[in-house]
Amino acid sequence: MSGTSTAGHALVYGLAVTGEATVRALEERGWTVTVADDRASGATRAAADELGVELVEAPDEATVAALVAEADLVSPSPGLPESHRLFAAAARAGVPVRSEIELAYRWEQDRPEGPRPMVAVTGTDGKTTTTLMAAAMVEASGRRAAAAGNTELPLVAALDLDVDAFVVECSSFRLAFTEAFRTEAAVWLNLAPDHLDWHPSMVAYEEAKHRVWAHQGPTDAAIGNARDAAVMRRLRQAPGRHVTFGSEQADYRVEGGHLVCPKGVLAAVAAMTRALPHDLTNALAAAAGVLEAGVGTVEGVAAGLAGFTGPRHRIELVASADGIDWYDDSKATTPHAAVTAVRGFERVVLLAGGRNKGLDLAPLAEVADHIRAVVALGEAAPEVAKAFAVAARAVPVEEVASMAEAVDLARRLAHPGDAVLLSPACASFDWYSGYGERGDDFARLVHELLGGTP
Numbered sequence: 001m002s003g004t005s006t007a008g009h010a011l012v013y014g015l016a017v018t019g020e021a022t023v024r025a026l027e028e029r030g031w032t033v034t035v036a037d038d039r040a041s042g043a044t045r046a047a048a049d050e051l052g053v054e055l056v057e058a059p060d061e062a063t064v065a066a067l068v069a070e071a072d073l074v075s076p077s078p079g080l081p082e083s084h085r086l087f088a089a090a091a092r093a094g095v096p097v098r099s100e101i102e103l104a105y106r107w108e109q110d111r112p113e114g115p116r117p118m119v120a121v122t123g124t125d126g127k128t129t130t131t132l133m134a135a136a137m138v139e140a141s142g143r144r145a146a147a148a149g150n151t152e153l154p155l156v157a158a159l160d161l162d163v164d165a166f167v168v169e170c171s172s173f174r175l176a177f178t179e180a181f182r183t184e185a186a187v188w189l190n191l192a193p194d195h196l197d198w199h200p201s202m203v204a205y206e207e208a209k210h211r212v213w214a215h216q217g218p219t220d221a222a223i224g225n226a227r228d229a230a231v232m233r234r235l236r237q238a239p240g241r242h243v244t245f246g247s248e249q250a251d252y253r254v255e256g257g258h259l260v261c262p263k264g265v266l267a268a269v270a271a272m273t274r275a276l277p278h279d280l281t282n283a284l285a286a287a288a289g290v291l292e293a294g295v296g297t298v299e300g301v302a303a304g305l306a307g308f309t310g311p312r313h314r315i316e317l318v319a320s321a322d323g324i325d326w327y328d329d330s331k332a333t334t335p336h337a338a339v340t341a342v343r344g345f346e347r348v349v350l351l352a353g354g355r356n357k358g359l360d361l362a363p364l365a366e367v368a369d370h371i372r373a374v375v376a377l378g379e380a381a382p383e384v385a386k387a388f389a390v391a392a393r394a395v396p397v398e399e400v401a402s403m404a405e406a407v408d409l410a411r412r413l414a415h416p417g418d419a420v421l422l423s424p425a426c427a428s429f430d431w432y433s434g435y436g437e438r439g440d441d442f443a444r445l446v447h448e449l450l451g452g453t454p
Helices: 017-028 042-051 061-069 087-091 098-107 129-141 171-175 202-214 229-235 277-293 296-305 335-342 360-370 381-389 403-413 435-450
Strands: 009-013 032-037 054-057 075-076 118-122 145-149 166-167 185-188 219-225 241-245 253-255 260-261 264-268 314-323 325-330 350-353 373-379 395-401 419-422
Touching: 009 419, 017 032, 017 042, 017 098, 017 241, 032 042, 032 061, 042 054, 061 087, 075 087, 075 145, 098 171, 118 202, 118 277, 129 145, 129 166, 129 277, 129 296, 145 185, 171 202, 185 202, 185 277, 219 229, 219 277, 229 241, 241 277, 241 403, 253 277, 260 277, 264 296, 277 296, 277 335, 314 435, 325 435, 335 350, 335 360, 350 381, 350 403, 360 373, 360 381, 373 381, 381 395, 403 435, 419 435
Parallel strands: 009 032, 009 075, 032 054, 118 166, 118 185, 145 166, 185 219, 219 241, 325 419, 350 373, 350 419, 373 395
Antiparallel strands: 253 260, 260 264, 314 325
């Protein structure tokens, strides 16, 4: 495929986890690589030295244009917004832009033993959980799987693993710069506003997501959430086989206390380690991806679900004391994710806020009936309070200046039978380096308050 089969000079922009993996993969295939980074650190410089590549730090517009003009290929970091001057420069120079999953897909097609099957998972929320769940189902079916892409393992690095199949978590960042990437089965979980600080519009964000289906053939499975109107609208345009999950009439659904599919019963809901509404949706989506791609069995799906506990910081039980359960859902960085989490409980004290990603927080008020009180955090605390000020049901909101204060206040507000839920609906970068650090700090403070051990 043009742009990757013949080695040349590549410009990799951004040298974090994905950038490093892309540089290594390009060099292994004979490419000469130059790296540019807008915010180079000591770690970035050390990585460039180890890789043996030239590092251009914080290039201005003219320098970016010159770097692009010298390149045969540009591969951007997933965190580089579409408005970045790199993309305009590449368009003017006619230099192809390839995301890491696009590069990996093209290289896999040239594999001497033939390409291995792939399942793709995209959506605003639930991607990581569904990706890991699908990989567990493949493994339980007796085949080796790699969960890659928008995970700690970029797909370009996973190609070197001795596996039988890939489950690829596809962010909109990675999908936006694909031209050939296709998988035997591609799951689209949901669509809600997100990353509008990266994409120029909601239309562009939706279009990037749709690329997960755009290059499929008629025998490939395009798998959509039957409860999401936007996903179903785009499914009708998909060239692959149309498969649905989630609703009572979907191909993959919950019926009589069981997960069922066109082949019959998959597993009992009671056999799952956790069965909140979105857990069931993710399980159905993962099962559809695995079975429709032909990389797993019904028995493997059941076994994979029975042993699956899920990744951290996603409605993770931290502690239980005095009739109150404490949950870390720090990964919920959008209102859609927080609303989904809250709906899984009868009554919660919600900890929400942080740094807003340019999103409307008003949807939080949709679940006011489930909320006893709100503890508003960080820069977005006034926006959180404003969202609940117009709720149909009055919800008390108190703003705090630290996570320690938030945990202490939540304990005073919660009643026996309640859940205290950190589900921020915002990014963490006002107080923390990432959602993981935020969740860990919350868990530590909860255990200190309760006198337990993390």
